[in-house]
Amino acid sequence: MLKIYNTLARDKQLFVPIDPNAVRMYVCGMTVYDYCHLGHARVMVVFDMVYRWFKACGYNVNYVRNITDIDDKIIRRASENNESIHILTQRFIDAMHLDADALGVQRPDHEPRATQYVPEMLEMIARLEANGLAYLAADGDVNYSVRKFEGYGKLSGKSLEDLRAGERVEVTSDKQDPLDFVLWKHAKEEEAEEVKWDSKWGRGRPGWHIECSAMGSKLLGDHFDIHGGGADLQFPHHENEIAQSEGAHQCQYVNYWMHNGFVRVDNEKMSKSLGNFFTIREVLKQYDAEVVRFFILRAHYRSPLNYSDAHLDDAKKALDRLYTALKSEEGREKGEGSVVVDWNEAYAIRFKAAMDDDFNTPEAIAVLFDLANEVNRSQSEDAARQLKALGGVLGLLGRDATEFLQGAGSDDGMILEQIAARNAAKLAKNYSEADRIRQALLADGIVLEDSAAGTNWRRV
RNA sequence: GGUGCGUUAGCAAAUCGGUUAUGCCCCGGAUUGCAAAUCCGGUUAGCCCAGUUCGACUCUGGGACGCACCUCCA
Numbered sequence: 203m204l205k206i207y208n209t210l211a212r213d214k215q216l217f218v219p220i221d222p223n224a225v226r227m228y229v230c231g232m233t234v235y236d237y238c239h240l241g242h243a244r245v246m247v248v249f250d251m252v253y254r255w256f257k258a259c260g261y262n263v264n265y266v267r268n269i270t271d272i273d274d275k276i277i278r279r280a281s282e283n284n285e286s287i288h289i290l291t292q293r294f295i296d297a298m299h300l301d302a303d304a305l306g307v308q309r310p311d312h313e314p315r316a317t318q319y320v321p322e323m324l325e326m327i328a329r330l331e332a333n334g335l336a337y338l339a340a341d342g343d344v345n346y347s348v349r350k351f352e353g354y355g356k357l358s359g360k361s362l363e364d365l366r367a368g369e370r371v372e373v374t375s376d377k378q379d380p381l382d383f384v385l386w387k388h389a390k391e392e393e394a395e396e397v398k399w400d401s402k403w404g405r406g407r408p409g410w411h412i413e414c415s416a417m418g419s420k421l422l423g424d425h426f427d428i429h430g431g432g433a434d435l436q437f438p439h440h441e442n443e444i445a446q447s448e449g450a451h452q453c454q455y456v457n458y459w460m461h462n463g464f465v466r467v468d469n470e471k472m473s474k475s476l477g478n479f480f481t482i483r484e485v486l487k488q489y490d491a492e493v494v495r496f497f498i499l500r501a502h503y504r505s506p507l508n509y510s511d512a513h514l515d516d517a518k519k520a521l522d523r524l525y526t527a528l529k530s531e532e533g534r535e536k537g538e539g540s541v542v543v544d545w546n547e548a549y550a551i552r553f554k555a556a557m558d559d560d561f562n563t564p565e566a567i568a569v570l571f572d573l574a575n576e577v578n579r580s581q582s583e584d585a586a587r588q589l590k591a592l593g594g595v596l597g598l599l600g601r602d603a604t605e606f607l608q609g610a611g612s613d614d615g616m617i618l619e620q621i622a623a624r625n626a627a628k629l630a631k632n633y634s635e636a637d638r639i640r641q642a643l644l645a646d647g648i649v650l651e652d653s654a655a656g657t658n659w660r661r662v
Numbered sequence: 663g664g665u666g667c668g669u670u671a672g673c674a675a676a677u678c679g680g681u682u683a684u685g686c687c688c689c690g691g692a693u694u695g696c697a698a699a700u701c702c703g704g705u706u707a708g709c710c711c712a713g714u715u716c717g718a719c720u721c722u723g724g725g726a727c728g729c730a731c732c733u734c735c736a
Binding site: 230244363466512521 | 663664665666667668673674675676677683684685686687694695696697698699700701728729730731732733734735736
């Protein structure tokens, strides 16, 4: 029985899909004008984990994660670079895919781009206008009339009064209410032709919020199960989506709203505006991508996650332990791809209970460590296979253990030569020479481990 | 100012009204030529103040501190 913390209810709720066998989920993706940072990595990994768990539970999942490829920042960046927005966005979409692939993030079923759904957006705006919820302002923008939508603020728990009280400087004066937001932005002369679309309200381009409402409806229907995104999107983005979709379709938009916590640096939110962000590709130069994925999944998705080298080092050591347990299973059944979870087994039952409790991956990973202990103790191949299979549910432990532990390096031949030399010294009972070789390798980050079967090595 | 979330051992991070979280670090033992890995065992908790309770880290109330949102942001 899967329970999900629903932001709308501020409580964990039993998950009941609209269609008994299917889950339809939408996650707000990236605005592609730069490389993804660790905060983006967290959304991708977290909802990839959710996607995988739904599938592991036997659901037919339709997962949509959009791409915002039209927006002020994109237009500005393209103009700075003196290139078309299409070229710019395509470059960063490709980069995003490389980063996501490295992190073991499966591609969503659909990755709609905003620019390809403008007709749907226009249709939705027209419907809002017909329903009396949108108006054409004097400056040529079409705005959403927030006060006309009953229940505005139900997701973020804010009342219009509270919002107005804390309102920061609002320059635009053509809005009927300062909290009204733009559905359609009128075209500006200096902007390129490729960012202008025709509409009954004149040339222009869509506002940010309408993108998700239109793409969500088009690909998942007017009413679907899950909508996710970073906690910062709760307000105003998701609040506005609700206003748009429910205002246009006159039915409930989404049943369960899920929001992941931020990645922090020195206890502050990692963000572009603060400039304290690390791009995924930067981090991957220093750390294995699976270590980064493990680091993200080791915290609960709603908790804040502090990024630091020390924490990544810690994650690397922890993951080493799991792979070390898997090492024994290797070789014995090479290529035997039977990494299927036995869900009737005790550890799997604990694992499932953790995951069913609002995707409690830290608890699920704790089960993995308990199971690793069992593997080490019993040397049971079944237990090892189960460990690998359960790890696989989280998109972890999929690699060859030895390959993971030894990591990438060009001096493998040298290492093997040194091991051979050391073994010769050991045979000759020349332990000081043997220890000298081992020390020398250790200085290069190579650890030797003697066993009955011979000497193994790994990188620290 | 308004709203929401959080505060667990050296670090990270879960669960739970009474029984070992887990990982890293540290200490002891087994194992090893010595190590490493592994196993066994151990030390370090629950921001503060009240209350409820036979019993609270876990529930209730108050306080302190931290973070986030109220503007684009994953």
